[in-house]
Amino acid sequence: MSKVEVNSVEMNTKEDFESFNIREKLKKAIRPYDYYKTISSLDFDNLCLSDILLLQDFGIYNNELNDDEFMLRLRFPAGRITNLELRTLSLICKKYNLDIILTARAGIQLHKLDSTNILEVFKTLETIGINTWQSFGDNIRNITTDIFDGIGKYNIIEVYPYIQQMQKYILKNEELVGLLPRRLSTAISGSYGNSSSFFASDIYFALAKKNDIYGFNLYLGGKNSELAKCANIFIKENEVLDIFKIIINVFNKYGLRLDRERTRLFHLLEDIGITQFRTYLQDKYEKKISTKGETLLEKVSFDEYEELNNGTFSFCYRTEFARINSDELLNISQYASREDLEVRIGTDQQIYLLNLKERNISLDNYNENRTIIACAGSEYCPYAYWNIKDEISFLPLEKIEEHNLILGFSGCLKGCAKHQHSDIGLVGLKSNIYGQREKTARIYLGALYTKGEKTAKKVFNAVPINSLKKILEIIIDEFENSGYKTFESFAREVLHKFSDSFLNLWFLAKYYTKKTIYLDTEDYKELLENNFVNESFMDYIEEDFEEAIKFLSSSLWNKKESKEDALLNKTYIMQA
Incomplete structure (x- = not known):
């Protein structure tokens, strides 16, 4: 089968059919679960649009800008990967000279596949038990958790058994494969130590306590640009799977399916309200749903070596901004097998080795920043504008490392690096x-x-690449001078006290004048008059600062405008 005849689908009216987006029409034509049987007979040199879309439900992605290139996404629930899987994967990647990228959902992407080997690699991975099903498309994506689940000193509930139950329910479920209104990202953590954020997930089970019982508070509707909201539901450990199933089925039944840009769980909640969604859940659940308990979350920063609750240690093997090669994977698997270590993939795009006897490891690895989350970039993704992996060099890496700053660097506004859930977020x-x-x-x-x-404040709309490092250094210097221990505290107590436009103006003015001055009062008029009274841009200060920002922004391009030029320049657009 190489084509799906969606025009023959029977709908109530022609208008009904035409109102559905192309993916929904495809779902009416054939169930992805049934399509799987045809994959072995496909001509991968001559795929049509329906093939390209349906293959995504099985982790196979055909690059829209280069139809000769394929990518395969592998799912590892909770980031758990065996040493045998790691070794076999390394040999496959070496054989076909594949590029390996770790994802922010604790998965792996294999790049540089082509029509001659994609099917063989797909089948080989299936044979050894590495799963690719539902890692793309309108599916429940790889389920994530804390890297130290079950073994970390901040861990209260080991959730891996529940993740296994969830995966068993969704994986290869013919009523779900590729049939959801849109993708669902799911996180569950039984740890109170939090170094990043699971609030970007559609579904987040957060550690909580109620009436001296540990369980989970439910948060719903997160995405890369939004926070998941509290559903006012407390879930006991033995209720997790049932509640998860009901959420999936309610979303599948009531989720929006017309405009492709408004089909996430976030949009359904926006449309009907979280109270109504909660009512739907209660209607399907045989027991009374309990109201929320106390969410238990505490900010922590993990070291390269962490002591675990059994007296052993973990080691964070640093990837090169999510890149890793086949030789590295082979070395890790061999070392882990020899030393009887467990290997896990983190949502921070690093690899962790667990159960070390001491804080020492004889395994060479990339030794620069490990707090930057980077998307795949333009080398691998048709949507990205920057080749993120190579252009990381335009960042002040030493300062980011020194302060453990969480930096999300996305190549486009889709936000795969969760830039709005970071200390500093960048979009190329x-x-x-x-x-x-x-x-x-x-x-x-x-x-x-x-x-x-x-979520993070959008402070700059456009900073040219050659000025980026200096602007970030000015921002980090402001944080250093503030005296706060974490950037998150600095953001709460300083940055969020000012408007986005004033912060834009303030950092631009410091860049333009090269003055070493700081936000030492919340009175913006006093800040400007005390520090910039004789500067030319002050002639343009208005309530929204737009004209002054236009004047100053040109300096980022190594061009200082005259007053006349600034008045003529109307091209700098402030909105997203």
Whole structure:
């Protein structure tokens, strides 16, 4: 089968059919579960659109900009991977000279596959038990948790058994495979130590306590640009699977399916309200749903070596901004087998080795920053504007490492690096604001991610690549001077006291004037008058600062405008 005749689908009316997006039409034509049987007979040199879309339900992605290239996404629930799987995977990647990227959902992407080997690799991985099903498309994606689940000193409930139950329910379920309104990301953590954020998940079971019983508070509707909201539901350990099933089925039944841009769980909750969604859950659940308990979350920063609750240690093997090669995977698997260590993949795109006898390991690895989450970039993704992996060099890496700053670097506004759930978030774009089209970065600052309080503020709309490092150094210097121990505290107590536009103006003014000054009062008028009274941009200060920002922004392109030029320049657009 190489084509699916969606035009022959019977709908109530022609208007009903035409209102559905192409993926929904495809679901009406054939169930992805049934399509799986045809994969072995496909001509991968001549795929049609329906094939390309349906293959995604099995982890096979055909690059839209280069139809000769394929990618395969592997799912590892909770980031658990055996040494045998690691070794076999390394040999496969070496044989076919594949590029390996770790994902922010504790999975692995294999790049540089082609039509001659994609089917063989797909089948080989299936044979050894590595799963690719439902890692793309409208499915429940890889289920994530804390890297130290069951073994960390902050861990109260080991959730891996529940993740296994969830995966058993969803995986290869013919009523679910590829049939959801849109993808669902799920996280569950039984640890109170939090170094990043699971609030970007559609479904998040967060450790909680009620009436001296540990369980989970339910949060719903997160995505890369939104925080999951409290559903006012407390879930006991033995209720997790049942509640999870009901959420999936309610979303599948009531989820929006027309406009592809409004089909996430977030949009359904926006449309009907979380109270109504909770009512749907209660209608399907045989027991009375309990109201929320106390969410238990505490900000922590993990070291390269962490002591575990059994007296052993973990080691964080640093990837090169999510890149790792086949030789590294082989070395890790051999070392782990020899030393009887467990290997896990983190949502921070690093690899962790557990159960070390001491804080020492004889395994060479990349030794720079490990707190930057990076998307695949333009080398591998048709949506990205920047080749993120190589252009990380435009960041102040030493300062980011020194302060354990969480930095999410996405190549486009889809936000695969969760830039709005980070201390500093970057989106790689391109702009011709001052005539010459250049790579520019949009800068977001100050997400309060530990407890899911706020997403990051968009402070800069466009900073050219050659000015990016200096602007970030100015921002980090402001944090250093504040005296706060974490950037998240600095964001709460300083950055969120000012408007986005004033922060834009403030950092631009410091860049423009090269003055070493700081936010030492919340009165913005006093800050400007005390520090910049004789500067030319002050002539443009208005309530929204837009004209002054236009004047100052040109300096980022190494061009200082005259007052006349600034008045003529109307190309700098402040909105997203």
